[in-house]
Amino acid sequence: MVRHLSGGYMPKIVDEQMREATRQRILREAASEFARLGFDQANINVIAEQAGIGKGTIYLYFENKRELFLAMLRQIAQSQLAVIRPALATPGTLQERLEKLFRAFVTLAQTDSDSFNVYMSALYGVNRAFQAEATRLLRDYLAVISLVLEEESSTSALQIENVETASLMVLSLTESYILSAKVLGQSEQRLIQQAPLVARAILQGIGTPQQ
Amino acid sequence: MVRHLSGGYMPKIVDEQMREATRQRILREAASEFARLGFDQANINVIAEQAGIGKGTIYLYFENKRELFLAMLRQIAQSQLAVIRPALATPGTLQERLEKLFRAFVTLAQTDSDSFNVYMSALYGVNRAFQAEATRLLRDYLAVISLVLEEESSTSALQIENVETASLMVLSLTESYILSAKVLGQSEQRLIQQAPLVARAILQGIGTPQQ
Amino acid sequence: MVRHLSGGYMPKIVDEQMREATRQRILREAASEFARLGFDQANINVIAEQAGIGKGTIYLYFENKRELFLAMLRQIAQSQLAVIRPALATPGTLQERLEKLFRAFVTLAQTDSDSFNVYMSALYGVNRAFQAEATRLLRDYLAVISLVLEEESSTSALQIENVETASLMVLSLTESYILSAKVLGQSEQRLIQQAPLVARAILQGIGTPQQ
Amino acid sequence: MVRHLSGGYMPKIVDEQMREATRQRILREAASEFARLGFDQANINVIAEQAGIGKGTIYLYFENKRELFLAMLRQIAQSQLAVIRPALATPGTLQERLEKLFRAFVTLAQTDSDSFNVYMSALYGVNRAFQAEATRLLRDYLAVISLVLEEESSTSALQIENVETASLMVLSLTESYILSAKVLGQSEQRLIQQAPLVARAILQGIGTPQQ
DNA sequence: GATGAATGAGGCTTCATTCAT
DNA sequence: GATGAATGAAGCCTCATTCAT
Structure with missing residues (x-):
């Protein structure tokens, strides 16, 4: 011994x-x-x-199945935020940053498909047992996006009326678009190509009406 | 028989x-x-x-629990389509029609909250046992929207590059925005007020860049 | 059909x-x-x-294992009381009635050995989960015996200082004697023969000191 | 080794x-x-x-949980016997010695309540897995008491018909009385006061009828 | 010798489904 | 056709025991 x-x-x-x-x-x-x-x-x-x-x-x-699930959920959120933050922090126009965000999500949905699905499911699924935690995580995501929008709103010409609403639009369109596309079986490549389109939609959507 | x-x-x-x-x-x-x-x-x-x-x-x-669930899912889709179709069929500009679509979904999410939740859950939830059927229903929704967009694309000045992508954007932004807002506890009233905003976002998003 | x-x-x-x-x-x-x-x-x-x-x-x-156990316990108490009551209600001297009580318990311990053991175990075992219920049942037993002792105390020459204590002595000696005898492997027959001895011990024990 | x-x-x-x-x-x-x-x-x-x-x-x-339990049981018996033996060996009348025995048990039940409970539970509990060992220990207790009774029977006027039966009565009444009293929540003080009463009951119970 | 991480047998309980009435 | 009592598969979790360190 x-x-x-x-x-x-x-x-x-x-x-x-x-x-x-x-x-x-x-x-x-x-x-x-x-x-x-x-x-x-x-x-x-x-x-x-x-x-x-x-x-x-x-x-x-x-401790038990439920805690395992929640721990997994938190870890997923953490690692997704670790991808989202740098994507949004990149220098460039907001359009470019939103494109990057979109691409980051596409990559996440591809490389860590399980995590992406579980997270979406917790958020939009009916299992209310986890909705409280999922909502908490959702707020974290929104906070990251809000930060960028506020900064943009104060330094550029873009006027954003309601940052919270705008953040929600950014996140929900980005995510749900990818999710729907996945459900329909679209390839990652094709999704990536749509990045500018989606980013522009978001950008124009969250800005103040031009007229 | x-x-x-x-x-x-x-x-x-x-x-x-x-x-x-x-x-x-x-x-x-x-x-x-x-x-x-x-x-x-x-x-x-x-x-x-x-x-x-x-x-x-x-x-x-x-036959069994699963079949009951699927039957329920199909019925929900049917009754939701019964609300969506007239909303989109209303005469008026596309912006107006999209606003109406958005409001129709908000109302659905409110008055038939159970159905809305179940449908969303089946679509975005992880239980792959029902994803095939949910996907089929998703295509039905998209078909209805595509019809409108194609018609619009041919009769108005709006140029839509890819109708399928655009339809998906219409549906996913509409639904996921409502869903996210619900998760965050926003009131129906507030959601209804955002109809023009969201509709414009969609409209600008799916159209060809103006300049 | x-x-x-x-x-x-x-x-x-x-x-x-x-x-x-x-x-x-x-x-x-x-x-x-x-x-x-x-x-x-x-x-x-x-x-x-x-x-x-x-x-x-x-x-x-x-409802569950615990409730099954408690229901069983209550039923045992009920059926044991159904045997004890008539034994004590028999006309005759107290000595005779105590002998009858003893014999009744011996018979119970013999014919419904399982029940007897379970009841004793619940009462004297360490599983505190059932002690509250067991104590409640113990009180029922004591009430039946107390009734007889009080009646006797008022109609005969026997002076019983504390009926509750006396009842406890009656019950505990009767039961524990039988239980110990069983543990030691004594036959039912032999136990029955000891009825007068035990009854006398109880009787003399619960009366007022003679001197 | x-x-x-x-x-x-x-x-x-x-x-x-x-x-x-x-x-x-x-x-x-x-x-x-x-x-x-x-x-x-x-x-x-x-x-x-x-x-x-x-x-x-x-x-x-x-070796395992069971052996630990048995070892503990044996040790409890040993330490209880170490208290019982001197109580019975005390010079004095049998009544006094039985009182002392009773008080010794009351004290045991009080100061080493855990041990007392475990021992009683093993003896009267239903877990037959330990009944063999518990019975063996019971015999040890009885042997100690029998020794005293035999000695008494030969040196004093007291006639004890059956020493084994008498011993069992001594032990079972003493123990079960205390146990029942504990179940009913009686105080140690009150129990101690009842020592003469119980001792007399035992004494009269085990002796030959006087008249 | 001492430790505690790892193991997996075992058991209560739920609930979808069956089927005799 | 309608019913609901009966069924038993399935799964989470506990905990005595082992064994590498």
Whole structure:
């Protein structure tokens, strides 16, 4: 038996890394299952198997199925925001930034399709059990967009009457357009090409009436 | 199935009416339950009770829970289309018609909130078991809108590059805007007031760049 | 298909009888299982099987395992009281009546051994979840005995200082003596023979000190 | 197992003491948990925590939950006997000794309430898994009492027909009276006051009829 | 020896569905 | 046709036990 000089404390960091890795694996598989079947049909057992751990182990990482779902939801929001923020923070005209936002979402919907679906489902699905949390996350998204619009509104000629409403329009059109297109089976490539079109629609939509 | 027009047993027509009435009652209560709890959490037993019939009776009208859900979905689509079509068919400018469409959806979301929620959930929810059917219904909606846009495109000055894309934009912005507003707790009144704004956004978005 | 003249109401009585019979069968098998293994180790599944019904059927009769246990407990108390009351109501000296009480308990412990064990266990076991209910039942027993002692105390020469204490002594000695004897494997016959001895012990114990 | 009396590694005796101390700590906490929740609901993990050791460590001291329970039971019996023996060995009349026995049990039930409850539960509870061991312990108690009664029977005027029966009566009345009183919420003080009454009841009960 | 993360058997309960009446 | 009692598959979760460190 090997004894490390630093006693029982040394493996702490390794353990912590292991633990975090397992946690991430669970969250990833959970997203996959929840995206495939929805909260109720998703099977904890299957998630555990997919994650390569025992059934009971999940409960060492998450209190119960519901908490696992919420944790997954928060993580999705976090990682999506991590993509959205830089997209909007890019220098350039608002049109360009909205295009970039749109493309960022398209990419998210493509590369992390499970997450995208789960998030949309939590937000627009009927399972009220998660609507409170989903709404909270929605507000986070809106806050990021609002920030850009306010900045734009104060520095450029664009007049935005109601930033909150405008932000909601930006987000809802962007997301729902992508979602609908996905449902209809449109390719990512085609979606990307529509970025300028959609961005312009949004831009013109949120501005003050010209006449 | 043979129908004796002058059968001496019982007036078939009354039976048929009764049967249809019961079917409708089941569908209505199903929408209420499914909207409240989602497909999985909804309870067949409760639906039967609400509809004032026995638990087993539902199975005389629908093969199983899934088929009941799908039938309900189709009926919702049908009754929503019955509201959308006239809204779009109204004479007037496209802007006016889109405003009307938007208001029609707001009203639907308000007066038949259950149906609206269930439909949105089926469309954007993750339960892939119903996505095929939801997609089919989505195409029906788009077809109605496309018809108007094509007609407009040929008779007015408005140039629409891609009717399918434009239709999708019309529908997705309209619906998702309402849905997001609902999630954020905005009142119906406020939504109605935003009709011109949203309609203009859509209109400008789908048209060819003016300059 | 047979149609009864009195419509759907006729089978009511038969159904009610059937239902009650099933309920009793469940309670009997529950007593057997609970007596054999205790509340926690007892298996609802096994009880259902023993009762010749499906696993889920138990839940049509009892809300959950705990309620089944409590219902069983109450029924045991009821049927034990039905034996105890006449034993104590018998005319004769108090000594004779206490002997009869003792013999009645011996018989109960013999013929309905499961019930006797379960009741004792609920009363003296550590499972606090049922102690409140068990205590309530204990009070019922004591009330029956107290009645006799009070009557005796007023009509005979026997002076009983504290009826409640005396009743508790009557019950606890009777029951615990039988229980201990059972644990030690003594025969019913031998126990019955000890009736006069135990009765006398009780009688002399509860009377006022002679000197 | 070889013990090096002069081993240079570590003072074995200290180790042995540590080990025994830990064992005792586990047994004490086990009694607390088992008394609080019963065998099945008691949680090994909680016992370990309370004892200030790791979950797995318990298994270095006891083979499994069942063996831990039995070891605890034996220890309780041992320490109770250590109280009972001197109470009965006290010089004085049998009445006085029985009073002392009663008071000793009352004190046990008060100061070591957990142990008392667990022991009673094992004895009178339904979990047959432990009845064999509980019975063995019961016999130990009876042996101690029998010894006194036999001695008394041969040296004094008291005639005891059947020592075994009498012993059982002594023990069962003493214990069950206390237990019932506890269930009914009577105070320790009141119980102590009843010592002479109970002792006399026992004494008169086990002796041959005087007249 | 001590630890606690990991395991998976086991059990209560729900509820869609069946079917005798 | 209508009913609802009965069914049993299915799934979340707990917790005693193991074992690598």
